[in-house]
Amino acid sequence: MTEAKETKGYSLRKDQRSHVLAKYGVELEHTGKLQDYVVQEGESRILTYKNEGLRPLYRKIQPGSVDELKDILGIPSIDSRSSKADALDREGLGETEPHEQLYFTPAMPSRLDIGRLQSRVISPQLLSSNDISQDERQELMAMARMATEAYIYGDSNQVLQWKATINEYLQLKNALVFIPYFKDIIVHHNGTLTVAADTHAVYARRIRLYGRGRIICEGPTTFDCFSFEGLL
Secondary structure (H helix, E strand, C coil): CCEEEEECCEEEEECCCCHHHHHHHHHHHHCCCCCCEEECCCCEEEECCCCCCCHHHEEEECCCCHHHHHHHHCCCCHHHHHHHHHHHHHCCCCCCCCCEEEEECCCCCCHHHHHHHHHCCCCHHHHHCCCCCHHHHHHHHHHHHHHHHHHHHCCHHHHHHHHHHHHHHHHHCCCCEEEEECCEEEECCCCEEEECCCCCEEECCEEEECCCCEEEECCCEEEEECEEECCC
16 A cells, blocks of 8 residues: 655655666666765755756656556556556566655645546547637646546546646647756755756655755655665
């Protein structure tokens, strides 16, 4: 069962690793290309794709579907976990130690919003139709965004009827995910690591916060790591 803890407007959950992130991460580990990212005592650093010095550490992914995006950023559905573990084993990516995945997710759509999504489904073609006003388009795109967040971060089955529309929405938005890959992330006492909103996921073997070291996320961020030590 997924564990959840509310903290500073985000929900913190522990679950299985992303298959997409793991496959590339293991490849980097085998070739020795992963490096540590260290925030020294009292230091403040920002993890962002805009930093040209950090850009080579990032991988840019354009998800082909909402299911791939959910695998990277979201919380796997219960019925997919065993099949995902089997796939990892078949490809030689099986777990060698306990694994954690931490989700700093946006506020989930309310029960009322989920009810609205379940009572109305927008056809994919309508999102790009020339027969609707700009105001109508903005309203439909807002609903598609809400459905996307509900699908990725919540129970996908509640908005399964929106799947085709969400895929069209992601294509229209040219959705991209930016992910830096590290060996260990270490934040020393009184150090601050700020993860910019343009960094959607972070891959690391271990994340360690010492003393009053902290991580601040400016947007929804998924941390995919083998272990997490310290208090958020």
